[in-house]
Amino acid sequence: MKRFVFGTVASFGFAAVIWEAFARSGFFSSALSPSLVVIVPALVQMVVSGTIFVHIAYTLYRILWGLGLAALAGVPVGILMGRFKAVERFVLPLVSVLSPIPSLAWVPVFILWFGLGNAASVALVFYAATFPIILNTWTGVRSINRIWIRAAETMGAGGGELFWKVVLPGSLPFVIAGLRQAFARSWIAVVGGEMIAATSWGLGWVIFDSKEFLRTDVMLGTLVVIGILGLGFERLVFQVVERRTVGRWGMVRTAGA
Amino acid sequence: MFRTPTTLYLRGAALALGQLFLPFVVVAILWEGFAIFGPFPPRLFPRIETIVSAFVRLVVTGILPLHALETLLRLTAGFLLGSLVGVTMGMLMGRYRWAEDLLVPVVSVGNAIPGLAYAPLFVLWFGLGNLPAVLLVAFSATFPVVVNAWTGVKAVKSIWIRAAETMGATDGQLFRKVVLPGALPYVLTGLRLGLARAWRVLIAVEMLTSVSIGLGWLIFGAREFLNTDVMLAGIAVIGLVGLGLEKLVFERVEKFTVVRWGMLER
DSSP states (O other): OHHHHHHHHHHHHHHHHHHHHHHHTTSSOTTTSOOHHHHHHHHHHHHHHSHHHHHHHHHHHHHHHHHHHHHHHHHHHHHHHHHOHHHHHHHHHHHHHHTTSOGGGGHHHHHHHHOSSHHHHHHHHHHHHHHHHHHHHHHHHHHSOHHHHHHHHHTTOOHHHIIIIIIHHHHHHHHHHHHHHHHHHHHHHHHHHHHHSOOSOSHHHHHHHHHHTTOHHHHHHHHHHHHHHHHHIIIIIIHHHHIIIIITTTSSOOTTO | OOOOHHHHHHHHHHHHHHHHHHHHHHHHHHHHHHHHHSSSOTTTSOOHHHHHHHHHHHHHTTHHHHHHHHHHHHHHHHHHHHHHHHHHHHHHHHHOHHHHHHHHHHHHHHHTSOGGGGHHHHHHHHOSSHHHHHHHHHHHHHHHHHHHHHHHHHHSOHHHHHHHHHTTOOHHHIIIIIIHHHHHHHHHHHHHHHHHHHHHHHHHHHHHTTOSSOHHHHHHHHHHTTOHHHHHHHHHHHHHHHHHIIIIIIHHHHIIIIITTTSSOO
């Protein structure tokens, strides 16, 4: 633990020194690569005035809607694919063709279809998040030990019970892994979407907008916020969910458990 | 008709082919129906034949191959640069404690920032055009490569290293003959993830840095003229190239290296 804290402090100290040297070297003018003395106050000012929280709220709103809809659509499709061969044969070719298309390639189309604003960003997050969820859920259902299903059937479990008590919990480690992957992809999609399908709020938008006014300090401050939020989601939300469910049931080993 | 093995085989193949195409046929019918009866005007939601003819027109006139080639060149340049930096950093982090302590936290935060978020900054620094696009691709590809190369070096069994040392391997030999092949499955995974990420970022960044030729630019530019058919044809090509990168490049490389050495089951 001590080594971890020490290492983290040293690491960010090291990064700060490198940046400061780069900023003051005169390689770029100071308006383009501002020193930390400028970035930190810009960030503090955004926090004090509360604007950064509005941006965060907008970005999270879009990502949670998109991710939620993707989970609502992706998990059932994945489970049906795992349970019924016909569904698998129908859906799998579509998924393998659509999933390698980067979600951001759809931005221009989505702008025309949904207009600028929230709807286009949410649709983008939905597109980015759906496929990892479908593929992981499908893998999860297929990985369920057949003996469990047969045992439950022998003991007289019906379709509903089988689903809620065996299939869903059994595939949950994969479903959570899928959500995690989906989040990582959505995080990229939402920032990119906000830049191009410009609205008036959101972390991606504020970075893009700062370019117009050459506010590199605001840009870099926002970048730090994006990094901390992304890492925070990964470490706090997903690892905690994992530990509380599949980790506790002894299905996977979680970090720190 | 005689039931020779050949006819049976042909029937099986036809059935499999039919099953493969059925979903696409259904989707195409739904698309057509929506295009004709849906709320969008045909300019925004073109029919399949419009998209296909746009595709054919762009391929025949050489526009689409040109854009695709330019994008692939950019991808190659950025990806090579990124993987070179990434593998070097990852190996250092795996071999030396100080490098690990110093770099891991920075890399984890950096990894959580979408590469695209740097795009405006890179445009201010390096201007519009090729340079910021290539550098941004390199930058985004680096992170997955670093993380996986680092994990790979850590995963090399210490008994192998000790055995090699006992038998008198020098530092250089140890690295080339033990550490590098031992870490290779992870490094390849990292390169694969890096390439996927580079590809995704590149398409988006071409929209932002106004390169003059490129698939991302093609679909973004088409928006100005409401050429939805061109956009959708471009998206189809992007999907095909993405699929090709995955299937042709990396599955091959894996088969010829780690699978052949028996380190990974396929």
